[in-house]
Amino acid sequence: MTRFTISLIIVGFMFVQLSNAEIDPQSIVGAWLFDETNGKVAQDSSDNGNDGNLVGGAKWAKGKFGNAIELNGKDAWVTVPEIGPLEDFTLMKWFNSTGRVGLWRCFFNRDGWAPGFVHYQFRPDNKMEMAIHSNNPVRHPGWPDSDFTADKDILDEWFHLAVAYSSNDEEVRVYFDGELDAEGKWGPLPGAFGPGRIGSWSGGGREWEGLFDEMLLFDVALAEDDIQMLMDNGLEATLAVEPAGKLTTNWGEIKLGRTQSR
């Protein structure tokens, strides 16, 4: 093998590493890191102002990265403003369930239930469903056969869950702890997330009991390695170590812009 060929291989390898690692901060629709220690506002760390408001017994607690939001399964949730519809999206979070096994338990549900509305939750059969009203089928493919069952064996532990969806490509992928759990053709509607609730549904009786941390919503269907990087490192550390300097700069500008606009 010539030296020239080896150099080309090395350059090619570096390019792949770079392209795999890129997460564009501009693709963040909402980033609820739940790192507050007091107050009733869950700040959106993106540039979009999608701050959440704590309702009822919602409170701050120790989380996976810094603090988390703790919900009591009865009268606690976080409301979010109008978000979407998004043609493509990735929604991910760390969750820790402490009760209500065998009951509806919401992660993030758009208020009401009408065409395009996202309902993202555990079902009474303890299977996870990402549903978009009027998609065909309504629930994401593969959910009945998933190995992940939210029964008593998963209580009091942190797990990571991500759903990447493209209405343009009509594809969905579901990841538990960064491992592909289900995928398939699914569509065709964009997904509307708000006005809605983290940890509840406006229809009642579906409150989350436990914790959420690093709830991140993007307007792109992220690749598996991006999801894993965000899962392992958290959003802020992931963007801080981005090899392309402009991305780090953009993230800094976003946070600076927020400070100046308030």
Ligand SMILES: [Ca+2]
């Ligand atoms: Ca946090």
